[in-house]
Every structure is written in C-alpha cells, then in structure tokens.
Amino acid sequence: MTQPELLRPASYVYGQWHSNPEGQTLYDAVYGRPVAVISSEGVDFAQALAYGREKGADLRRMTFHARARALKALGNYLMERKEAYYALSLLTGATRRDGWVDIEGGIGTMFSYSSMARRELPDERFLPEGKVEMLSKGGTFMARHLLVPREGVAVQINAYNFPVWGMLEKFAPAFIAGMPTLVKPAPQTAYLTERVVRDIVASGLIPEGALQLVTGEPGDLLDHLLEQDMVAFTGSAATAHKLKVHPNIVARSIPFNAEADSLNAAVLGLSVKPEDPEFTLFVKEVAREMTGKAGQKCTAIRRPIVPRAHVDAVIEALRRELGKITLGDPARDDVRMGALVSVDQRQRVRETLEQFRAESEVVIGGQEAELLGGDREKGAFLDPTLLLCRDPLNATAAHELEAFGPVATLMPYDTLEDAIRLTKMGRGSLAATVATHDRAEATELVLGMASAHGRILVLNRDDAKESTGHGSPLPQLLHGGPGRAGGGAEMAGIAGVKHHMNKVAVQADPTTLAAITREHIPGAQxxxxxxxxxxxxxxxxxxxxxxxxxxxxxxxxxxxxxxxxxxxxxxxxxxxxxxxxxxxxxxxxxxxxxxxxxxxxxxxxxxxxxxxxxxxxxxxxxxxxxxxxxxxxxxxxxxxxxxxxxxxxxxxxxxxxxxxxxxxxxxxxxxxxxxxxxxxRARDSFDPQPEPQAAEQTAEA
Missing domain, CATH: 3.10.129.10 (Hotdog Thioesterase)
Structure with missing residues (x-):
C-alpha cells in the first residue's frame, strides 16, 4: 500500500500553532508504518495556562445560552468535516463503527450539552441554585447559593482510546460553564485530536483561548497550576493516583477528577435460562464489549459473571458469537474488529494474559485467526480471548489486573449474594450490566451492587431494542465510579457544568438578593x-x-x-x-x-x-x-x-x-x-434561521 504522508501534529498554545520537526514517531496500528511525529518541546506551559486564564474572561462574559448556541454551531461545523476524522481514525486501528462512537458520539455530546443548557439554565452568566434560605424571623435577612465560573483553566489529560469523544465530552460542560480548556491527549492518537482542534480553531466560532492543545509530553504543566484551575484525567488507576498526589495539586487544593479504567462486570441473572431472550442479549453484549474498539474501552466488560449451571452454555454461545468477528484492516467493509492502538499495547495485554493463566484457563482464543488485511507482526492485532476462572471468589488476578484489549474472564456463581460479592471485588467500577427479566432479582442485584458502581444497566427483552448498551456513556448520565474507577464524575447532565463552577452563599435582604440573582424573591420590592x-x-x-x-x-x-x-x-x-x-x-x-x-x-x-x-x-x-x-x-x-x-x-x-x-x-x-x-418577543440578532432538525437529531443519537 502507498505510504501516507507523515503527519506533524502541532500544539495550539497562547494563540499560535507550535510544532517541531523532531520528536516521537507514531506508527499506524494496522500496518505498523510511521504515521506521525509529535513533540511538545519548546511549549511554555506556564504561559499557556496564564493565556487561558486571561482570555477566559471573554468566555465568562458570555451567557449560558450564548455559549450553548456557539457550541451547537461548532457541532454542526465539525459534523460537516467528520469524514476527515474517520480517515485518521482508521490509522488508530478503529473500524468505522468504532469511529462513529468516538467522532459522532463526541460531537453529539456537544449538541446534547447545548440543548440542556438552553433548556435548564438561565440566560445569565451565573446560576442561582436551590431555594432561598430564610435566616430571620421577620424575613429581612436571607441567603441563596450562586454558581459562578472558576477563573482558571480546565486541564484535560486524556487516554488514547477515544481521541475525539474523550476531549469533547470534557470540553462541552466546561465551555458551557464558562471555563477555558487545555487538552493534553495521549500521544498514540494525538494526531486525530489535533485535526479536530485545528478545525475548531479555524471555525472562529468560540472565543480565542477557550481551547488550547498540547501534543507530546506534558512537561512541567502541573507545576504551574493555580487554585482556580482544575484537572480532569482519564487513564489507568495507577497513573490517576500518581497525578492526584502531585505536590502542587495537593498544596493548592486543585480539584482533580479521575475517570480510570475499571474491571466492569456483567451479571447473568440466576433466573435466566439458555432459551430466554435475556441469555442471548447477555451473550451479544459481552461479545460486543469484548470486540468494540478491540476491547480498548474504559467501560468494557472484563468479568462476565454467570450461574454455574450455565457456564458451558455461555461459553458455547460466546464461541459462536465471537466466531463471527473478522479481524483485519478496519478500512475494509468485511472487517468487524481492527487492531489495538500499538504493538506496545498488544505486548502489555499479552503479559497480563500470562498472569491470568495462574488462576484461569483460556477457553476461547489463543490462536491466530485469518487476517483480512493488515500486518500480523507490525500491526497490533490480537484475537478475542475468553478465560474461565472456576473459583473466582478465591482468585485475585482477574479482580486486580486489566488486560486492556479484547479479553474477558468468565466467572461462575451460585447465589445472588455471591454474584454481588464478585462485582465488588473489582473495588469500584464505571459500569455494570444485569441481564434478567425477574424484577425482584434485578432489584436485589442493583441495590446490592450500587455502592461500587457509577452506572448499572438492567438489560432485558423490554428495553433491549432501544437500549444504548453497556458501554455507552451518555451526556445526561454520570460517567465515573468509586474506588478503582477513580471516584470521578464526568458529564451527568448539568451536574457536569456545575462541576466547573464555584459555589458561593450570598446573604442579604430580599430586595438586594433579588437584584443580585435577577430573580424575584418573595419579600423583595x-x-x-x-x-x-x-x-x-x-x-x-x-x-x-x-x-x-x-x-x-x-x-x-x-x-x-x-x-x-x-x-x-x-x-x-x-x-x-x-x-x-x-x-x-x-x-x-x-x-x-x-x-x-x-x-x-x-x-x-x-x-x-x-x-x-x-x-x-x-x-x-x-x-x-x-x-x-x-x-x-x-x-x-x-x-x-x-x-x-x-x-x-x-x-x-x-x-x-x-x-x-x-x-x-x-x-x-x-x-x-x-x-x-x-x-x-421581538426578533433580534440572536435569532438565526433555525437549523434543519435532522442534523441535530442525527448527532444527538
């Protein structure tokens, strides 16, 4: 195949593009060819943060609704250019379907936050929250909480697996809140992130300084954070812990939000029989989560937990389902799973698999299937692998280690109490699925698992047709989880906007309080x-x-x-x-x-x-x-x-x-x-012709 031109993704800081001819060489995941050279050498991180804080004033002067309109216009602008993003996404090993989740899922999150802001927030620069608190018997002294934008920079440190969605799902709520963002993507896929940022900058639809980008290493970025800044991290639990205790972050009490990879589980209900619809739904969901993005998802199902009596039936059903997965060049229409992001990542997954073998046996996989395009050695291909841990309550590896690829470990259980215990042995997860049509069983499982999870899907014959699936974080819902999952909270609707704002209690007489909040308060003049x-x-x-x-x-x-x-x-x-x-x-x-x-x-x-x-x-x-x-x-x-x-x-x-x-x-x-x-009302300059309805609905879907 023709060697593509070498990309040189640049950083966008303090209003200009900054690049270096030398740096880290990146290789495409499919054929192992050099695809890009990245470097952050020469970037002044202190200046970048100072620039964002200074220029953030322009963003803060906009109202929630003005920011929402800008976000919607930007979403439409990016949708018109999405094919360029898909072309680069193929180089990361992602299929078209994988790219859809990343690219259009990310843009759709922007549309969702634009709609939520216009529907749920006032056309103001601040947000009155909660009820008026009466502080005196005569009604002349009261208080109200206000949320105002933080006057700092929201620093994103993102993982490689979702170079577009990972950025936009954090950028959207921060932008609505009035807080500028500095993005530091993972190097392996930074060239795709840079392409999107380049278009955002070229659009001129958001204020200068509202978005900056650093490709390459982060250098001393964290050393220059101030009290009004904040950090949002996505990646491994080990890295999250390391960054969270950075001396400057601790000393300045800088908010740190971590969304870490977790050992997510899917539980097949004890009441489910192999002939039930829920059995088939469970198997398809596990197979989909194992192979989507080649298993490189923070929400992927790592631990399918099934009744002991149905272990063999589940293995055979998964064997048939995974047997339909064709592996190879994601640019081909007949390929359903692409490669891992790099050969280094494949090696890490293989090393973890070896550690699993002490307590588990491989029941599906372990052999290399036919490759439909791509290079088996230079590319980062790995066949779907299912292990069986026969005594999971007494095992450790499958509850402690994560093979961040198309790998899952099947675990049998005998009672619902055991199933709940197994899900919690992962020490905190982003997402879980419960497959059952028995409402009492669903209630016992959900309430038993709830304290250790950020999101739980109950999957059955009634919701399967419209369900978004186990691994689909939605803008309206919490994306985060306790313990190993990082303890963070991303998106969650307007809560994600409030996360980027400072809460202050204002005490005053009713007339003054009404003047400040611009909302009438009983007792005010x-x-x-x-x-x-x-x-x-x-x-x-x-x-x-x-x-x-x-x-x-x-x-x-x-x-x-x-x-x-x-x-x-x-x-x-x-x-x-x-x-x-x-x-x-x-x-x-x-x-x-x-x-x-x-x-x-x-x-x-x-x-x-x-x-x-x-x-x-x-x-x-x-x-x-x-x-x-x-x-x-x-x-x-x-x-x-x-x-x-x-x-x-x-x-x-x-x-x-x-x-x-x-x-x-x-x-x-x-x-x-x-x-x-x-x-x-009178028509004014803020009334452009309405967008065609289909465009927004497609993106939000």
Missing amino acids: VREDVVHPFRKNFDEIQVGDSLLTHRRTVTEADIVNFAGLTGDHFYAHVDEIGAKEGIFGKRVAHGYFLISAAAGQFVSAAPGPVLANYGLENLRFVEPVGIGDTIRTRLTCKRKIRKDLRPGETRPTGVVEWHAEIRNQDDTLVATYDILTLVE
Whole structure:
C-alpha cells in the first residue's frame, strides 16, 4: 500500500500553532508504518495556562445560552468535516463503527450539552441554585447559593482510546460553564485530536483561548497550576493516583477528577435460562464489549459473571458469537474488529494474559485467526480471548489486573449474594450490566451492587431494542465510579457544568438578593405599572413587575358549582357534617378553585403578547379558605427564559415565570405557586434561521 504522508501534529498554545520537526514517531496500528511525529518541546506551559486564564474572561462574559448556541454551531461545523476524522481514525486501528462512537458520539455530546443548557439554565452568566434560605424571623435577612465560573483553566489529560469523544465530552460542560480548556491527549492518537482542534480553531466560532492543545509530553504543566484551575484525567488507576498526589495539586487544593479504567462486570441473572431472550442479549453484549474498539474501552466488560449451571452454555454461545468477528484492516467493509492502538499495547495485554493463566484457563482464543488485511507482526492485532476462572471468589488476578484489549474472564456463581460479592471485588467500577427479566432479582442485584458502581444497566427483552448498551456513556448520565474507577464524575447532565463552577452563599435582604440573582424573591420590592403585565411583550417585561388584583369573596355557590363542574365532591367541600368533624372544622373551598379564581383575577382577556400558559410549578396550599373568606392575588415576574427558534417556528418567544401569592382578608398566605407563560418577543440578532432538525437529531443519537 502507498505510504501516507507523515503527519506533524502541532500544539495550539497562547494563540499560535507550535510544532517541531523532531520528536516521537507514531506508527499506524494496522500496518505498523510511521504515521506521525509529535513533540511538545519548546511549549511554555506556564504561559499557556496564564493565556487561558486571561482570555477566559471573554468566555465568562458570555451567557449560558450564548455559549450553548456557539457550541451547537461548532457541532454542526465539525459534523460537516467528520469524514476527515474517520480517515485518521482508521490509522488508530478503529473500524468505522468504532469511529462513529468516538467522532459522532463526541460531537453529539456537544449538541446534547447545548440543548440542556438552553433548556435548564438561565440566560445569565451565573446560576442561582436551590431555594432561598430564610435566616430571620421577620424575613429581612436571607441567603441563596450562586454558581459562578472558576477563573482558571480546565486541564484535560486524556487516554488514547477515544481521541475525539474523550476531549469533547470534557470540553462541552466546561465551555458551557464558562471555563477555558487545555487538552493534553495521549500521544498514540494525538494526531486525530489535533485535526479536530485545528478545525475548531479555524471555525472562529468560540472565543480565542477557550481551547488550547498540547501534543507530546506534558512537561512541567502541573507545576504551574493555580487554585482556580482544575484537572480532569482519564487513564489507568495507577497513573490517576500518581497525578492526584502531585505536590502542587495537593498544596493548592486543585480539584482533580479521575475517570480510570475499571474491571466492569456483567451479571447473568440466576433466573435466566439458555432459551430466554435475556441469555442471548447477555451473550451479544459481552461479545460486543469484548470486540468494540478491540476491547480498548474504559467501560468494557472484563468479568462476565454467570450461574454455574450455565457456564458451558455461555461459553458455547460466546464461541459462536465471537466466531463471527473478522479481524483485519478496519478500512475494509468485511472487517468487524481492527487492531489495538500499538504493538506496545498488544505486548502489555499479552503479559497480563500470562498472569491470568495462574488462576484461569483460556477457553476461547489463543490462536491466530485469518487476517483480512493488515500486518500480523507490525500491526497490533490480537484475537478475542475468553478465560474461565472456576473459583473466582478465591482468585485475585482477574479482580486486580486489566488486560486492556479484547479479553474477558468468565466467572461462575451460585447465589445472588455471591454474584454481588464478585462485582465488588473489582473495588469500584464505571459500569455494570444485569441481564434478567425477574424484577425482584434485578432489584436485589442493583441495590446490592450500587455502592461500587457509577452506572448499572438492567438489560432485558423490554428495553433491549432501544437500549444504548453497556458501554455507552451518555451526556445526561454520570460517567465515573468509586474506588478503582477513580471516584470521578464526568458529564451527568448539568451536574457536569456545575462541576466547573464555584459555589458561593450570598446573604442579604430580599430586595438586594433579588437584584443580585435577577430573580424575584418573595419579600423583595416590586414594581407596579398602569400597564397590565400581560400587555407587555417578553422584552418589555422586567423581573419584579407586579400586579395586585381586585378582591373576591368565596361563596357557597362557588364551592357547589366547582364541585358540580369537576365532579370533585370531597367531603371537606360539600358535606357540612363531615367537614365539621374534619381537620378544618368547616367546609372549605377546593384548592384548585382558588388557583382558577386567581387566574380570573390576574388574566388580561384580550389577545396580546401572552400566547399560552406553559405550566404550573411549586404549588402549595398553605391555609384553608372557607365560605365568606375574601382572596386577593399578587402576580410578580420571577424570571425570564429566552427561547431559541425551533425548526418550523417563525414567531420568537420566551418563557416568563410568574410568582403567584393568594392571600385572604387577614393578609395571610393561603396558596403560592409559579406560573410559566409563553410570551412573544421581538426578533433580534440572536435569532438565526433555525437549523434543519435532522442534523441535530442525527448527532444527538
């Protein structure tokens, strides 16, 4: 085959590309040919970090929604260039399917975080969190927690197995949080990471300094970290431990998040029989996890745990399934598994296999199958290998060592208690799978395993069709695990954004606190206008705009008519004798009548900018309202949420959250709740034409 041109991936630091003609030579995983030369020689790590901190101010000045829009635009930009990434991914030994998980999975994570940020976060640069804490009896002193961006750099130290996803799944939440990132990829696949970063920089879609890249060795990078910086590491548990106790990280209390490779398990339920769908699903999942990315996944199943009675059946089923796996050049359509990342990595896996042999026997593999392209010696090919450890409760190697390749060790068990114990012998895992259709069995296994795992999939006939599988970390869910898995927490939805922010408790009077948080707080000063708030569009409404309604006296006819209309004849409303014997001592109005009556008090009936009621939240009925009581409602703008145009929409809108308080004639609060209204807004410069829906859905899938 034609020798490809030698790549020279550069570092991108302090606003410029930095490369060296000499450095470490990298070889492609399939034919063993030189593919790239990398080096970080000459990079000033202190300057790179200082540059990120300084330029991070531009990112912090953007709101959550502005960052989310930029992230979405960047995702679309990268999707248009994905074929270039796939071409480089083949050189790492990954098949097209493996590359899809890495490349489009990484870009899809960006889309997911863009959507979550616009849906769940305010269009602000900070995030009020939790409820207002009342600190005084008179209500003049209270507190609220705020989350603000850290004014440092998020340093990523990534593993080689996912050069695109590994970067983007960390970059996306950090970017939404307003924190710039410096990426240090593993050298073996750094050329693919560099290609993506080169396009990100060329796009001009994110502020300068929001992303920097260091290829080659990290040098004295960690020595220059400051208190506002943070580190996210993906790799081996041994390396994670070494970095976590770096003197500068310890001395400055720098947050260190570790996501380490773990000995993940899959448990076949004791109730499952070989003829059950769950048996087949289990076998396919184990085979998929053994061979996907040639087994080089931090979430891969290393320990299939099965009922002792079904060991032989599982081995034979796996033999058939693994027999379908063709090995060779991943550029070929008839190849289902490529190579490990390097011959050095293959040698490490072989050495670990030798250590396993003291306690386990090879039952599948150990021989070299036909190779469909590639070079068996110069390339890094290794056939799928299944071992059997007959006495796993008394074994150590399979629970302590990881062969980071297409290798798994089958373990028999007799009771569910034994199965749970075996999963925990891995001392903490990122992910586990339980295959069973028995709900009681699933409950016992999940709750028994939960303390030692970051994520557990219950796989059965009901969810298999739509399940994302054992080894698929999702942006909405935690990616991390206790103990050996590093104790870290990546993604997990908006929690991944909050991880990059500083939490501060702000104490003040209600009006000052409302001014700082830009959310109305009960007890804060309000603004009343001659113009009804429902006659104002989204842009005209301001937080604190308020309406105090006319009064209404509740009559017996109101209660009787509401009961007849709704069919709610609960005794407390319509039974005079029963009500006197109840907790209120009298007949009272329906709670839902009160909020319906309140709507009649504050709604402006004519057509206008308020388009629809969007929802009702935090409803509490505080005090009963009886016949003859008089109610009055105060409606106050609590906060505003700007909505982007969706596909097919041409009418710009936003959501206005109103706080409603219903009080009686004694000014006693009887009900409180929040109302969401969809309100028309003026079209502005932040309203580009909506993206085609298919593009985003494909990436998010």
